[in-house]
Amino acid sequence: MGGKLKRRGEKEEGVSTVTENEIQINTVNLAKVEAKNRIETSEQRLLQFLMKNYEKSVRPVRNPSHTVTVKLGMTMTNIFEMDEKNQVLTINVWLDQEWKDELLQWDPSDFDGIESIRIPSHLIWLPDIVLYNKFVLMLNLLQFFSELFSIILILSNRLNDFILSYRSNIICHFLPNRTICIWYFSADDYSIGHVESRAMLFYDGSVFWPPPAQLRSTCKVDVTYFPFDRQHCALKFGSWSYHGIQLDIINRSENVDLSNYVISGEFDLVNVNQKRKVVKYNCCPELYPDVTFFIHIQRKTLYYLYNIILPCLMMSILTLLVFLLPPDSGEKIALGITVLLAFSVFVLTIAEKIPETSDSVPLIGIYLSMVMGMTSISVVMTVMVLNFHHRGPYCRTVPPWIRFSVLGKLRKILKMQLKHNANNNNDILSADENPTDFDLKCAIGKEFHFLNFFSFSLSTIEKLNLQRHRQDFIFLYQVQSHQIPEIMFILLGLSVTGYDGLDNQPFISESALLRRNVGEKHSENNCTVTSMPDEHIYRALRMLLKKRYLEECSQRVINEWQQVAQIIDRFLFWVFLICTIVISIILLIIVPVVHRLSNLDKFDDERYGI
Structure with a gap:
């Protein structure tokens, strides 16, 4: 029994010994793997070498008297928007910047022949080149939160480094009537608006940094020839804090690169130029260089x-x-x-x-x-x-x-053919040639009196023996038939066709006799017919003549004014x-x-x- 317990103890001790050996072997293997993983690549060693004791807050020069020269160029991709209301031009560009960093140099032979490396731009010194005429956005409180929420939605699906590029400063002024928030880009945050991109670093210290950016610049809009206008906008870039001795800016190329330009649907890009200037401001005795890009665009008028x-x-x-x-x-x-x-x-x-x-x-x-x-x-x-x-x-x-200028001269110039020519009706409109001389306005004003008298005359005529006065009416028909309306013949029991059917011979003899007898009296009494057998018939006829004349004169006056209007x-x-x-x-x-x-x-x- 004791032997069995001894053998069991030996067996358990052997198991524990094997387990300890395996643990030791695994530990050694892990140590070897960790040692292998700790072997640095050439780029890692190079980055550690460059960033050792490197300070990005100061100019990258060994001698403070040296000048950092920045070559500035622009690759224009498209015209995003031209806001005429706020006079703001928005364009998408690649802002090419090149300078030499004396503190970032190495010997390629020490790092397996590496001559260039891409590193995050926030690790190194960057020139504080800003757009001088950058647009400052001012919003009220409600608009600000609306814009901020829309930007968050747009950028939520983008990369983190892209989101970080839209950092901005906000100042809100609480006024009595409203609150105004200014969303501004300060000179310290000169990289605001740039998409976060890596900088290309070469062994001789040359740095090339081409960040894509959407620039919103103020532009003086001339709307004189709108919508056939041409706009001239300028983008002025320069250092915000360094003067020309510390940081100099020159053109990187003679012309703006348009190889990647996308045509806009609203504007045609006529020309783009660049010009370097040196300006002396009143605040400081030093000179400040800048590079200005001139953009000349023309509006498309098809819309x-x-x-x-x-x-x-x-x-x-x-x-x-x-x-x-x-x-x-x-x-x-x-x-x-x-x-x-x-x-x-x-x-x-x-x-x-x-x-x-x-x-x-x-x-x-x-x-x-x-x-x-x-x-x-x-x-x-x-x-x-x-x-x-x-x-x-x-x-x-x-x-x-x-009548002379309009109905005469102007009508002939326009060669208008009118239905009623007033010039041919002067005999009707002239008062001297009328059967009786009366004022037209007075006659019009007494129109109702004439009608009342005419109704009384009709009742008198109906009581007369029309056959006895047949010859007298024939005389009136011969004298003034062109002025007697047809209704008078009907009132007298006659008709115009009835006269055509009369016997010609008796008609001629009776009319000739009446002309001879009455015509003499007519000439002696100036066309008066007072010797008529019945004065009532004459009055009735005279009233009809006057009424017809009144209607004709009124219609001709109306026609003449209508011709003038036409x-x-x-x-x-x-x-x-x-x-x-x-x-x-x-x-x-x-x-x-x-x-x-x-x-x-x-x-x-x-x-x-x-």
Whole structure:
């Protein structure tokens, strides 16, 4: 029994011994693996060598008197937006920067022949080159949180280093009426707006850093020739804190790189140039160099041609139709007012796109204002024409000077053929040749008195023996048949056709006899017929003649005024047509063409707003 326990103990001791040996072997193996993993690559050794005792807050020079020269260039990718309202140009570029860092040099033979390395840009010194005319965004509190939330949503799916590039400073001013937050980019954060990118470092200390960036710069917008305008914007880059002795900026290349440029749908890129300048500010005695990029863009007019200009031209044609619409339709003024309101809508649409400035008035605004003015004048002229057209006989007749100038000269110039020629009816309108000399206005005013008398005369005529006075009425028919209406024949129990059916011989003899007997008295008494057998019949006939004459004179006065209105309407149509064509050609064709053919390639500071 004791032997069995001894053997069991020996066996357990042997198991524990084997387990300890395995643990020791595994520990040795792990140590070897860790030692193997701790072997540094050449790039790691190089990065550790370069970053040892390196301070990125100071200029990378061994001698403080040395100047760091930064070569600045730009690769333009596209024009993102041109905000005319706020006068801001937004473009996407690659901002190429190259300089020499004396503290980042090594011998390639010491690091397995490595001549260049890509390292994060935040590990090394970067020139504080900023865009001087950078746009500062000011928002109220509600707009600020809305913009901030939208940016978070947009950037939530991007890389972390890209999100970090949008760090910004915020200052909120709490005013009595509202709170204004300024989202600004300070000079210390000169890399704000740049996508986080690595810098290329070479063994001789040369550093090349081409960060992609979206630049928002202020641009003085000239809307004089809108929408045929050309805009000149400038992007001025320079060091914010170093003067020219400490940090110098020069052009990296002669021209801006456009090999990766994507054509914009709103603007054509006419030209891009760059220029280096040295400026002395009042604050400091030193000189400050800068590099300015001049961007010359031209607006594409196809969108505005189909959405603004062509509708304006079509509404101008509608303005001309006001003068062709008949006055009796009652829609002349309504059409003019409708066109005027449509032009007002276009003016409001354009006002939302152009900046609120008093420096200049846009060309399209001048065109719309002139067309609106013509439309307003057309409404006034339409009121005058309608006044002429609906002027009745209660007003005086057409003055002689209007009859001479409008119905005479102007009608011949326009070659208008009128249905009623007033010049051929002067015998009717002349008072000296009328059967009785009376004032037209007085006769019109006594029209109801004539009608009452006429009704009394009819009752008298009905009681007469019409056959006994047949010969007397035949005489009146022979003397003044062209002025007696047909209704008189019907009232007397006769008809015009009845006279044609009478026996010619008795008719001729009776009429000849009456002419001979009564004609003498007619000549002696100046066409008076007081010797008529029945004075009542004569009075009734005279009243009918006067009424017919009154109606004819009134209708001819109305016709004459309507002819005046028709001629003036046609004359205004041609005048407005010529004015519309001339204004459209000058403002929409000649002025834009002359503007584009002029010399616009001069780079002056006043034009580019710097």
